[in-house]
Amino acid sequence: MKILVTGGLGYIGSHTVVELLEEGYEVIIVDNLVNSKREVLDKIKKITGIAVTFYEYDLCDKEKINLVFDKEKIDAVIHFAGLKAVGESVEKPLLYYQNNLISTLNLLEAMQKHNVKKIVFSSSATVYGNPKSLPIYEDFSLSATNPYGNTKLIIENILTDLYKSDNSFDITILRYFNPIGSHKSGLLGEDPNGIPNNLMPYIVRVATHELDVLNIYGSDYDTVDGTGVRDYIHVLDLANGHVLALKNNKSGLKIYNLGTGKGTSVLELVTMFEKVTGLKINKKIVSRREGDVAACYASNEKASKELGFKPKYNIEDMCLDSYNYIKKSKEIN
Ligand code: NAD
Ligand code: UFG
Numbered sequence: 001m002k003i004l005v006t007g008g009l010g011y012i013g014s015h016t017v018v019e020l021l022e023e024g025y026e027v028i029i030v031d032n033l034v035n036s037k038r039e040v041l042d043k044i045k046k047i048t049g050i051a052v053t054f055y056e057y058d059l060c061d062k063e064k065i066n067l068v069f070d071k072e073k074i075d076a077v078i079h080f081a082g083l084k085a086v087g088e089s090v091e092k093p094l095l096y097y098q099n100n101l102i103s104t105l106n107l108l109e110a111m112q113k114h115n116v117k118k119i120v121f122s123s124s125a126t127v128y129g130n131p132k133s134l135p136i137y138e139d140f141s142l143s144a145t146n147p148y149g150n151t152k153l154i155i156e157n158i159l160t161d162l163y164k165s166d167n168s169f170d171i172t173i174l175r176y177f178n179p180i181g182s183h184k185s186g187l188l189g190e191d192p193n194g195i196p197n198n199l200m201p202y203i204v205r206v207a208t209h210e211l212d213v214l215n216i217y218g219s220d221y222d223t224v225d226g227t228g229v230r231d232y233i234h235v236l237d238l239a240n241g242h243v244l245a246l247k248n249n250k251s252g253l254k255i256y257n258l259g260t261g262k263g264t265s266v267l268e269l270v271t272m273f274e275k276v277t278g279l280k281i282n283k284k285i286v287s288r289r290e291g292d293v294a295a296c297y298a299s300n301e302k303a304s305k306e307l308g309f310k311p312k313y314n315i316e317d318m319c320l321d322s323y324n325y326i327k328k329s330k331e332i333n
Contacts, residue, residue, distance in 0.1 A: 002026040003246070004074045004116075006059055006107065007081030008052075009036035011190040012122065012179055014044060015239040016078060018188070021048040023243050028072050030065070031081065032058040034099075035193075043187040059103030062110075069114040076118035078242055079107060082151070086126075086291070087197055089148035100151035101158075108162060118170040120245045121159060123152050125177045125231070125259070125296055134263070135299040138175070138255045145291050156255075163253040170252065172245045177231035177259030177298050179238050181318040182325035189325025190235075200232075200318075203270060204326045207279045214281055216266050218288035223295055227266035231259035231297035234313035234321070244307040259298030260311045273319040 003020055007013045008029030014036075020027050021044070029041075029052055038056075045051050053072070057064040059081050068074075082100045083089070089096040111119065128136050129143035144150040156173055163169050180200040182189030195211070196202045205211040219226040241258045248254070264272075270281050303309035313321075326332070 001075045001246075002028065002073055004028045004030065004068065004072070004077045006030050006077065006079045006103075007036075007122075009033065009038070009040040009054075010080055012176070012235060012238060013078075013080040014040050014188045015183055015235045016080070016242045017044055017052065018047055018183065019236070019239040019243050021050050021052070025246075027052050028068065028074065029054045030057050030059065030068060032056060035083070040188065047183065047185050047187060059106055060099065062106045065106050065110045066113065069110045069116065074114070074116050076120070076246060077107065077111060077116065078120045078246075079104065080122045082122070084148060085197060086146050086148050089151075090146050093147040096147045096151055101154060104155050104158065108158070112166070117168050118246075119159075120172045120174060120242055121155065123156055123173050123175045124149070125175055125257070125298065127152050127156065127175060128296070130293050131296065134295055135261060135297050136257065137299045138257055138302055160253060167252065171254070172248065173253075173255045174241060174245060175255065175257050176238060177233050177257070177296070179235045180232050181234040181236065181313065181321040183236065184321065186324045186328035189322070189329070191326060191329065199230075199266060199269065200322050203273050203281055204322055206281050206283075207273070207277060207323060208326060208330065208332060212282060214270065214283040215286045216283055217286060217292060219285045220288075221294040223265055225265050225267050228292055229263040229265045229295035229297065231262060232264055232269065232315060232318055233258060233260050233311060234318050237311040237313055241303065241307065241309050244303075244309055248307055250306060254306070256303040256307060256309070257298040257300055258303060258309065259300055261298055261300045263295055263297040264315055269315065269319070272315050273323070276316055276320045277323050
C-alpha cells in the first residue's frame with residue numbers, strides 16, 4: 001500500500017513514517033517545511049534504510065497537490081499537515097484558518113478527484129474544551145476556545161459532511177492527547193523554534209540551561225497536587241495508533257481517542273524527569289495560564305477494543321526519550 005503522509009517531516013509525522021516503513025508500507029511525504037527541516041528525511045533513511053519520496057509542496061497550492069495524486073498511485077492518506085500553536089493562532093487567526101482549512105479542502109478535493117477514499121486525520125483533545133467529567137469519551141460534547149481548536153472542529157465537521165455525501169469514504173479521526181518522547185535512536189524528536197509553549201519541551205530547555213526556570217501555571221487546581229493534569233502519550237505509541245487505524249477493517253467514519261488513559265500532573269512529570277535524568281529542574285509556581293483546563297485525560301477503551309491500541313511506554317520512558325533526543329542533537333554529554 002502506498003500512503004501519502006502530509007506533514008510527514010514534522011514531529012508526529014516523522015515517527016509515523018518510520019513506523020509505516022517498518023511495517024512494509026510505501027510512503028510519499030508532502031511537507032512545505034514551515035515547521036520542520038529537510039534533514040529529517042536523511043534521519044528517516046538512517047533509521048529505516050529507505051529513501052522516501054518527498055515533495056516540498058504547500059498543500060494550499062491546489063495544482064501541486066493534484067500533481068502528486070496524478071503522479072503517484074496513492075491508496076490512503078494520513079493528514080498531519082497543519083499549524084498547531086494555540087497562542088499563535090489567537091494572534092494570527094486568519095493564518096490558521098487559511099493554512100489548516102484550505103490545505104485540508106485541497107487535499108480532500110484531490111482525493112475525491114483521484115478516487116482515493118481512505119484518510120486518517122490528526123485531531124486533538126482540544127476539541128473537548130472543558131470536559132464535563134473524566135475520563136473523556138469520544139461521544140462527549142465538543143467545543144473550541146481558540147482558532148487552532150476551531151480549525152480541528154471545522155475539519156472534523158467537513159469530514160463528517162463529506163462522509164454523509166459519499167459513504168464510500170473511509171475516514172478515521174484520531175484525537176491525540178499530549179504526545180511527548182522521541183524515537184529510540186535519538187535522531188527524531190521535538191525541538192520547537194523559539195520559546196516552547198508546551199510543558200515537556202520547556203522542561204528540556206531548562207535542563208539544558210537554555211532557559212532559566214520552568215513556570216508552573218497554577219498550583220490551586222482541584223487535582224492531586226494542585227497542578228494541571230494531562231494524558232501524556234509516547235509519540236511512538238501514537239505513531240503505532242496510525243498504523244492500527246490503517247489496518248482497521250471497520251469502514252465508515254470512525255473517531256478514536258489516542259491517549260494512555262492516565263493523568264499525570266505537572267509536578268509529577270517534572271519529578272519523574274529529574275529522577276530519570278538526575279538533573280535538577282529550576283521551577284516556580286506562577287498564576288494559571290488563560291484557557292487551561294484543570295485536568296484532561298482520555299478513555300482509550302474504544303481504540304483498545306476496535307484497533308487493538310495498547311500504549312507500551314510509561315512516563316519514565318517518555319521523560320528519558322524526550323531528553324535523549326535533545327542531548328544527542330545538541331551533543332550534550
Ligand atoms: P509539526 O508542526 O511538527 O508537524 C506538522 C507538519 O506539517 C510540519 O512539518 C509542517 O512543516 C507541515 N505543514 C504545515 N502546514 C503545511 C502546509 N500548508 N503544507 C504542507 N505542509 C505543511 O506538528 P506535530 O506535533 O507533528 O502535529 C501533527 C498534527 O497533529 C497537526 O495537525 C497537529 O495539529 C496535530 N496535533 C498535535 C498535537 C501535539 O501536541 N503535537 C496534539 C494534538 C494534535
Ligand atoms: N504547563 C506549565 N508550564 C509550561 C507549559 C505548560 O505549567 O511552561 C502546564 C500547563 O498549564 C498544563 C500542562 O503543563 O497544565 C500541559 O501543558 P501543554 O501546553 O504541554 O499542553 P496542553 O494540554 O495545554 O495543550 C496541548 C497542545 C494543544 C492540544 C492539547 C490536547 O498544546 O494543541 O495538548 O492535545 F490541543
